[in-house]
Amino acid sequence: MDDNFDIIPEQPEIEISLPEPYHVYVQTDDQGRIMAINSSAFVPAEWGTEIDSGFGDKYHHAQGNYFPTGIYTDDGIPRYKLVENTAQERTEEEIQEDIEKIPTPIVPPTNAELEAENKMLRAQLQAATDRQDFIEDCIAEMAGVVYAV
Structure with missing residues (x-):
């Protein structure tokens, strides 16, 4: 009787590829206020300035998940600004100045x-x-x- 149990078939090498992170982009006005936000899942890199990248809904669906609050106040004033390619929340004084200009x-x-x-x-x-x-x-x-x- 043949003993075929000694021969172990050669296993193909499995390539494990990690998923690419999502990139978060913003568009700003001439004063650096963030007017729109999106992710690389929906827009090309040329769409805006990259501010972050990562995994999960925060990055994949950045429009509603990246910032803890909406990008506009109830008055329609931009809540965030871009400073040296980093998103920052605007101060109450900055927001109030914009409200007074309405x-x-x-x-x-x-x-x-x-x-x-x-x-x-x-x-x-x-x-x-x-x-x-x-x-x-x-x-x-x-x-x-x-x-x-």
Whole structure:
């Protein structure tokens, strides 16, 4: 009987490749405030400035997971800035300065105010029409006197 148990088949060499880390990129405005954040899973490296890399949802889904809070305040002010390729939370003073720069919204007139304005405009139009009628009557009367036979 053949004893084939002494022969161990040669095992193919298994290559273990580690996954690539995700890179986190940000886009900034001209003042260095972070306006957008994304990861290499969704955008190319040219998209923005790399600030970090790693594994897990924090890096893979950086848009909502990288920073502990959203990148904008409830007022729509950027909460983070880029300093020497590092993201930093902006101070309350910096955020407050941006809030103070928000223009005061123009309050639209109420319906009552618009109705009053329309009434005044109709009166002005009627006055202009009445004046035009008066001028035409005067011209007709003068023409009758000048050209009377």
